[in-house]
Amino acid sequence: MSILDRELPGVVMTPDNIRTRRLPPAVNVGVALAALVVSAAVVLGTGVGNWVLVVVVAVVLYLVGMNVTASRIEGRRAARNRMWQALIYSACVLAVLPLASVVWTLLSEGVGRLDGDFFGTSMNNIGARDPNGGAYHAIVGTLEQVGIATLMAVPLGVLGAIYLVEYGRGRFALTVRFFVDVMTGIPSIVAGLFVLAFWVLIVSPWFNDGQPRFSGFAASLALTVLMLPTIVRSTEEMLRLVPGPLREGAYALGVPQWKTILRIVLPTALPGIVTGIMLSVARAAGETAPVLLVAGGAAAINFDPFAGNQSSLALFVYQQAGDASKYAPARAWTAALTLVTIVLVLTIAAKLLARRNSLSR
Amino acid sequence: MGDYPSRSANANAGGSGVTARHARPAGTGVSPSSYEEPPFGGGGGALPRKSRFSMESGFRGLSVAAGAMVLVIIVAIAVFLISKAAPALSDDTVNFLTATEWFPNETPPRFGVAALAFGTLLTSVIALLVAVPIALAIALFLSHYAPKRLATPLSFVIDLLAAVPSVVFGLWGRDLLQEPVRDFSVWLNKYFSWIPLFGGDGPFGQSILLGGVVLAIMVLPIVTSLSREVFQQTPGMNEEAALALGATKWEMIRTAVLPYGKPGVIAAVMLGLGRALGETIALAMTLGITFNISFNLIETGGNSIAANIANSFGEANETGRGALIASGLLLFAITLVVNMAARAIIYRRREFRDSTA
Numbered sequence: 233m234s235i236l237d238r239e240l241p242g243v244v245m246t247p248d249n250i251r252t253r254r255l256p257p258a259v260n261v262g263v264a265l266a267a268l269v270v271s272a273a274v275v276l277g278t279g280v281g282n283w284v285l286v287v288v289v290a291v292v293l294y295l296v297g298m299n300v301t302a303s304r305i306e307g308r309r310a311a312r313n314r315m316w317q318a319l320i321y322s323a324c325v326l327a328v329l330p331l332a333s334v335v336w337t338l339l340s341e342g343v344g345r346l347d348g349d350f351f352g353t354s355m356n357n358i359g360a361r362d363p364n365g366g367a368y369h370a371i372v373g374t375l376e377q378v379g380i381a382t383l384m385a386v387p388l389g390v391l392g393a394i395y396l397v398e399y400g401r402g403r404f405a406l407t408v409r410f411f412v413d414v415m416t417g418i419p420s421i422v423a424g425l426f427v428l429a430f431w432v433l434i435v436s437p438w439f440n441d442g443q444p445r446f447s448g449f450a451a452s453l454a455l456t457v458l459m460l461p462t463i464v465r466s467t468e469e470m471l472r473l474v475p476g477p478l479r480e481g482a483y484a485l486g487v488p489q490w491k492t493i494l495r496i497v498l499p500t501a502l503p504g505i506v507t508g509i510m511l512s513v514a515r516a517a518g519e520t521a522p523v524l525l526v527a528g529g530a531a532a533i534n535f536d537p538f539a540g541n542q543s544s545l546a547l548f549v550y551q552q553a554g555d556a557s558k559y560a561p562a563r564a565w566t567a568a569l570t571l572v573t574i575v576l577v578l579t580i581a582a583k584l585l586a587r588r589n590s591l592s593r
Numbered sequence: 594m595g596d597y598p599s600r601s602a603n604a605n606a607g608g609s610g611v612t613a614r615h616a617r618p619a620g621t622g623v624s625p626s627s628y629e630e631p632p633f634g635g636g637g638g639a640l641p642r643k644s645r646f647s648m649e650s651g652f653r654g655l656s657v658a659a660g661a662m663v664l665v666i667i668v669a670i671a672v673f674l675i676s677k678a679a680p681a682l683s684d685d686t687v688n689f690l691t692a693t694e695w696f697p698n699e700t701p702p703r704f705g706v707a708a709l710a711f712g713t714l715l716t717s718v719i720a721l722l723v724a725v726p727i728a729l730a731i732a733l734f735l736s737h738y739a740p741k742r743l744a745t746p747l748s749f750v751i752d753l754l755a756a757v758p759s760v761v762f763g764l765w766g767r768d769l770l771q772e773p774v775r776d777f778s779v780w781l782n783k784y785f786s787w788i789p790l791f792g793g794d795g796p797f798g799q800s801i802l803l804g805g806v807v808l809a810i811m812v813l814p815i816v817t818s819l820s821r822e823v824f825q826q827t828p829g830m831n832e833e834a835a836l837a838l839g840a841t842k843w844e845m846i847r848t849a850v851l852p853y854g855k856p857g858v859i860a861a862v863m864l865g866l867g868r869a870l871g872e873t874i875a876l877a878m879t880l881g882i883t884f885n886i887s888f889n890l891i892e893t894g895g896n897s898i899a900a901n902i903a904n905s906f907g908e909a910n911e912t913g914r915g916a917l918i919a920s921g922l923l924l925f926a927i928t929l930v931v932n933m934a935a936r937a938i939i940y941r942r943r944e945f946r947d948s949t950a
Contacts, residue, residue, distance in 0.1 A: 419871020
């Protein structure tokens with residue numbers, strides 16, 4: 233007699249008793265409401281804290297209450313499952329709050345000085361009592377520094393990635409790859425100090441009668457150090473996605489390897505490479521510390537990146553934030569809005585380009 | 594340049610689009626005549642002679658040099674930082690590693706990095722304590738709980754959060770987060786002052802707590818996106834096996850997803866730690882600058898190596914610069930070790946995965 237035939241007398245299988253019992257959604261809502269009410273009564277009644285504490289206590293009470301009720305109806309394991317799910321969901325809500333706050337503050341505070349004056353004038357001869365003044369010099373500085381850094385970092389980074397994918401064999405290539413990864417974690421301030429020690433204090437006196445000289449170019453060097461590893465990594469990943477038969481076809485036609493790389497491999501991987509470059513440019517545009525250390529910051533417009541102090545948008549934000557003038561915070565927020573707009577436009581464009589990329593995994 | 598100019602000229606004329614060339618049927622592609630032309634400068638044989646200085650070896654040399662450049666830069670960073678730090682360190686009248694005071698611009702200079710290193714570690718640890726549980730929860734949400742329609746835009750937003758410059762977070766933390774954190778600090782101090790972490794009698798506000806929370810928001814996206822990738826790589830078979838044995842969703846995550854992702858999560862946390870240790874501007878704007886070692890989280894104070902460099906660089910003389918570079922050298926060494934450890938974990942894991950695949 234098999235186990236299936238051995239029915240207990242008096243027990244009939246119905247849809248209600250063959251399924252595991254589920255907690256009705258109404259109970260869920262009820263527990264949540266009860267937790268909120270109890271928490272508000274306790275916290276506000278004793279005057280221990282304000283509404284933030286009410287919410288925190290309510291979440292804790294809800295988790296405990298759900299655990300108890302669900303254990304009674306669904307069992308201990310299902311109750312634990314529910315508790316972790318609730319925790320994970322609330323962590324997501326918690327994380328979205330600061331992001332929303334940053335975006336909202338940027339927009340509401342940033343529009344204050346969003347005028348032609350801001351984009352057309354510098355901070356030259358702007359005193360603490362002057363409400364006007366702008367970031368033209370900083371925008372010029374950012375464009376020049378990031379532009380020069382891109383010109384230096386892109387050929388170097390793409391060639392480095394070509395080495396890793398096409399030529400690199402053995403221990404040396406593995407070492408290079410490992411240190412490219414390690415280099416992505418170098419703090420920007422260390423890159424700034426390196427260029428300060430190397431370029432500003434040692435090399436630049438050769439051109440300037442023995443005096444160390446801050447310059448936008450020094451900032452570009454520091455940004456290059458920061459951009460190089462990200463460009464190498466992203467380009468390397470894209471080159472590895474180029475199908476091998478494409479290369480073999482070129483070799484079979486007698487095309488030398490360097491020409492295969494330049495004319496077959498690179499054009500095929502180009503959209504992905506451009507995406508990586510744009511992401512690294514966006515990151516470099518937001519760097520403050522290296523520019524502060526080696527370009528010095530300036531209040532006047534300086535078009536020459538090779539001589540004299542320069543500012544940048546990120547540095548402008550930092551300096552205006554530290555300024556005691558009551559008009560400085562508005563300038564800082566508007567500059568921050570401009571900077572974030574530039575960075576986000578670059579990032580979003582890069583991601584959209586990546587989505588259209590036919591090579592993507 | 595021992596290549597054939599005629600051939601490269603022809604290739605130029607053929608347009609540079611690879612796809613265009615590949616789209617043509619074989620045989621009608623590049624005109625055969627270009628291959629029948631004798632090699633420029635003679636040479637006789639059907640096969641081109643391998644010349645000593647060809648484009649090939651030149652290009653290869655260039656790319657090897659670019660690859661080696663990375664190693665050169667890392668070595669150069671160490672060499673130049675040491676060369677500028679050494680004179681200042683030899684002038685230092687107190688122990689650089691154990692002293693807490695920072696007066697490098699005086700004669701004789703007295704400066705030590707102990708308080709700065711302590712502040713760097715404390716803020717980073719707080720940032721990780723706040724960020725890692727939330728980041729792992731979001732990563733699990735994105736990889737296993739959220740419907741795809743929600744997960745895709747949400748992970749996009751998390752990636753955007755990683756792109757926001759640190760100076761913006763610093764400004765936000767100082768102008769907006771400071772008030773709530775001060776209120777919270779006063780509340781903590783009122784009810785929990787018996788815990789040394791929350792003791793003291795003010796002023797509150799620009800504290801380690803504020804810096805740590807701002808740092809946490811900046812570390813969050815890195816840890817989230819890396820752990821999400823790891824969680825998504827969990828073999829579907831393992832998950833299905835767990836579910837088939839009757840595991841609830843959470844039990845499936847605990848028994849299949851988390852053990853599989855553990856090395857990756859450790860690496861992600863260490864990369865986040867590397868970023869937190871090196872973060873400069875946000876901390877320079879949110880910490881109240883003091884030079885002492887204190888576990889008090891809520892009183893105005895705190896400092897870090899990187900924030901101190903940004904704050905004291907303006908009025909530093911030559912010894913002062915050397916002292917700042919020396920502290921930067923220490924920071925470089927710490928982050929290098931943390932990053933190398935994290936990468937070593939990732940590499941070992943990758944070899945493991947590739948060999949089993």
